């Protein structure tokens with residue numbers, strides 16, 4: 001198979017889920033098109049219900065598109081689904097390894113299920129055990145491993161058949177910071193393998209920023225923005241300004257912020273007794289003092305205030321209108 005410049009080519013993908021005879025179908029994808037360069041790491045980001053899982057399901061042949069086409073590793077996901085399956089690895093959010101089988105048994109089983117012969121399966125399991133630093137755990141049941149080690153085993157098991165595209169669905173969710181850092185190291189190492197393409201779905205924007213060559217933010221089944229993390233951050237220009245709020249009255253906060261010259265893109269989010277004000281300014285440190293004074297004068301209780309260079313969180317906030325995983329902004333909060 002000649003190497004194509006694109007490991008994934010999705011064209012006008014539409015997915016409608018039927019929900020009942022009398023209710024309209026859910027439009028999970030509304031004509032999503034994108035390409036993923038061979039050998040790159042692609043970050044798929046979006047709020048809950050944006051269509052990330054649906055996109056992944058279509059690309060991994062677990063769901064059919066209502067219309068549109070997609071090719072993965074050179075094969076059409078509908079007409080040539082069997083070929084796609086032999087060329088991809090998929091690590092779902094839940095663990096896919098058997099808790100009662102040992103690390104070695106799990107890897108050998110995964111290889112056998114992929115049609116690899118017995119002798120070859122043992123060899124591949126051995127190589128992955130070395131590659132993923134699993135040697136000290138090799139005879140332990142998977143169910144007795146720590147969360148981070150179990151996740152490494154999940155990823156290793158998805159690679160037994162040497163796929164050319166690896167789908168990682170929230171690979172570090174639930175991991176402690178140390179295990180997360182270890183998993184980042186693994187993903188970076190995999191990304192260094194020229195022929196492997198990685199599609200990474202994550203709720204951690206910092207993770208996407210560090211690992212992905214390109215990211216795509218989806219919302220309501222459509223592409224919001226796509227690009228390299230560096231370019232998306234550079235497009236924002238200026239600084240992010242953030243103030244933590246207590247018992248905030250969103251309207252009052254917004255009025256106070258509106259009185260501060262040079263402050264733009266103000267978003268006030270309230271979540272129960274706390275909240276936050278996010279905004280942008282060409283020079284964040286210059287607007288911080290007047291902003292604090294304005295909030296104080298308006299009787300707004302606030303905590304930490306900070307200024308930061310553009311992050312992927314700022315990119316997300318700018319394009320989607322609320323922070324990633326944060327509370328939705330109150331009506332008309334974006335200014």
Ligand SMILES: Nc1ncnc2c1ncn2[C@@H]1O[C@H](COP(=O)(O)OP(=O)(O)OP(=O)(O)O)[C@@H](O)[C@H]1O
Pocket residue numbers: 017018019026027028046047048049050051052053054055
């Ligand atoms: N089987 C289904 N039947 C009906 N509606 C569905 C089904 N699966 C997903 N949906 C709806 O399609 C939309 C997109 O869902 P999807 O799971 O793809 O989003 P997501 O971005 O993966 O969200 P999350 O981050 O919560 O996993 C949502 O409105 C969801 O409720």
